[in-house]
Amino acid sequence: MPHLILIGFSGTGKSAVGKEVARLLGWEFLDTDQEVVRRAGKSIAQVFAQEGEPTFRALEAQALADALARPQPTVVAVGGGAVLSPENRQRMAGAGVVVCLEAHPQTILQRLAQAEEEVRPLLAGPNPLERITALKAQRQPLYALADWTVHTDHLTVEETAREVVRGWEIGRRRFAAEAVQEEEVSAVVHTSAGPYPVYVGWGLISSLGQRLRRMGLASTAYLITDRTVFYAWGRKVQTALEEAGIPTHIFTFPSGEASKTLDTVRYAYQWLASLKAQRGHLIVALGGGVVGDLAGFVSATYNRGMPFIQVPTTLLAMVDASIGGKTGVDLPEGKNLVGAFYQPRMVLADALTLSTLPARALREGWAEAIKHGLILDASLFRTFEERADALLRLEREVLVPVLRRSMAIKADVVSRDEKETLGLRILLNYGHTVGHALEQATGYTQYLHGEAVAVGMMAEGRISQRLGLLSSEALERQRAVLERFGLPTACVGVDPQAIKAGMAVDKKRAGKGIRWVLLEDIGRAVVREDVPDSVVDEALAEITRG
Structure with a gap:
């Protein structure tokens, strides 16, 4: 998962905004200027006066390199002149989404005059506005290399932070595509929100937490499931998450279509609010189609959108409902009348969970898998003809490849026609x-x-x-x-x-x-x-x- 790196001239609000962005995402925050002060044991003004700008820039470059080498995703606020170094620019471009905070020179001067912290040495002099204007003009072509720019003159810290997060959501797609290509996955779904991987295997639940950590989704998790699935798999998923250092809360509701209502959604909203769920936290949908639809809709709408992943535990959900981003709930007037297209960040299908399914629920799932062969893959259909006994016995060596192929077909169709x-x-x-x-x-x-x-x-x-x-x-x-x-x-x-x-x-x-x-x-x-x-x-x- 890429870091989020804030650049921009002094006085554009990188430190204050960075802390708010970190709060929204549930990440850590690091300010390279503060890190330089900590390491040098003196203020930046003292470093400039006693050791000169080259020493400060060297300390700044090392602090930046160390910040970007952190394994956990971090919001990094970078000093205004760090972009002058080609090495720094290269590091930032490769390590995360770079967002530039912009402001007019007059706004910058006003903010610096009101700030309690010391004014940068390079801004000292008889005409600070002229100095700010000249320095900013010199650096502007380098600031323009950012992935996203937010003009902060008329925005509050909170408003600016929300715009930064929006820029990060768009900019991270580049890194998501690279990560998906690097890892071995069963399928990749390409959508307007970015690609996401589909993992299919046997016993994958135990690796869920580590997979999420590698994707940068290691903040607090909110597990939504029905009571039947919870008794079979809920604690196993919770253990996998918490062993990876991901705090996990659990929300359960009665099993069945009758629970797929706005009332259940409201209870989930209230539960998330009571736990102070943040936009950067994660919702985990564990269960069949009802769970995935409901948890996905909650994810799409709470906090104006929270990341979520699908962990389907029924055959029907694996080969159909978990892939494609359709979320929703029922009304008395009809099924799925309230909903949204909202894509997960990952689908993880553990074929071992099918061993706890009732026979009838397993049978109905085969219908959708067989359908994929009928409409798009004659070879897959022949596998159903020739290996029916092994599939019905859930033999791992036959079942997993069939699941992978069936889910890959759904992933390919969704990638080509996301919203029908x-x-x-x-x-x-x-x-x-x-x-x-x-x-x-x-x-x-x-x-x-x-x-x-x-x-x-x-x-x-x-x-x-x-x-x-x-x-x-x-x-x-x-x-x-x-x-x-x-x-x-x-x-x-x-x-x-x-x-x-x-x-x-x-x-x-x-x-x-x-x-x-x-x-x-x-x-x-x-x-x-x-x-x-x-x-x-x-x-x-x-x-x-x-």
């Missing part, structure tokens, strides 16, 4: 037009999401076949794999008109029609808007008859 504006991400909705309508038609009580999607894929596969896109052989392969993984392929007894009514409010509609995701072959999906009602009616009749 280019028509690529809609491919992930294969099976969902009918699946969502089936959930609604049965009151969200008869089918789990993955089960409904499996039925939906059969309906949409039949539509593909009737339109001449998909062969009967390919449709049969889809049915056989879904049934092999214990998923339903029909919804006998459900009113097809009730399903059709649910489809009428589908969010994938384009004007008056539905944007259908269909198959041309195993591993190749297509979007169509010209599906006749009669074809849809025939497909719905088939899946409701069995």
Whole structure:
């Protein structure tokens, strides 16, 4: 994680602003001028008078080098003339995001006149404003090399600090991209907020704290989870964090979709406020899709945004909900009506957590993983056909590579169409037009999401076949794999008109029609808007008859 380095002329507020920025981020603060005074055992004015400017610059350069070598992310306020040294500029550019605080010479003179600390020796003289103007003009081209500049003349310390943090959030993307490329990860999601890694493996939870520390996310953590997951994995995650020196607080709520409400969000807000959670602290979402959606929404909205990571513990959350930045809660009027796109800083999927899942919850997750093979990866689908027994037994050597491939597919689609504006991400909705309508038609009580999607894929596969896109052989392969993984392929007894009514409010509609995701072959999906009602009616009749 990069440091945040403040440069700028004397009197622009680096020390005061730096302390406030450190408070907002939950980091440490270091002022190189103060460090020079501590090491020299005398004031800066005395160093200049007794030993000269070259000695001061050498002390300053060493203090800066030591500050930037610190392993923990630090807000570093740098003396106004440090930018004169090419070595200092090179060090700062490589070690962190450089933010310059700017002010007009008149503002600087006024602030220095009011300051209690001694005025810099180089500013002494009969015409200080002229001296400030000349020195500032000399250094201005070097200050302009900063990653971000904040004009402080009419801002309070707090307002300036918030602008600095905004600059750091944007500037850190360069370092995030470099860090992701250096480490071995299963996938990388590239978004407008910067890239983030997706780790998939066996027994990864024990390394969570150390991974966060390497990413610079080592301040206080707030673990949000449901009570079922807490009893299975909560203490293990807490131990992994605290052994890495990350203080951890825990918020739990009753398991299930019924808890995904604004009331639960309000309780989480109040809990964070009682603990004085800061913007630079971290929220950890531990659990399935409900936990990830809710904790992500809290992260997106509390303190105007806090960093968070996803630690999915269900198969469905691993291959689907944890990747992509969709967060939200339900209203009585419908699911996920309040939410935001807000990306995590990391996704860590520990396949070992699947060993504690109930069999039905595990089965529904396979639907989304199989879907990825059907729409984009024929080779992955063949793995489901050929290694079904090993996958169902959760054999590590087979399970982990399949999870990695499935999650990489989701990561790639999200990277190319983060907010569903280019028509690529809609491919992930294969099976969902009918699946969502089936959930609604049965009151969200008869089918789990993955089960409904499996039925939906059969309906949409039949539509593909009737339109001449998909062969009967390919449709049969889809049915056989879904049934092999214990998923339903029909919804006998459900009113097809009730399903059709649910489809009428589908969010994938384009004007008056539905944007259908269909198959041309195993591993190749297509979007169509010209599906006749009669074809849809025939497909719905088939899946409701069995």
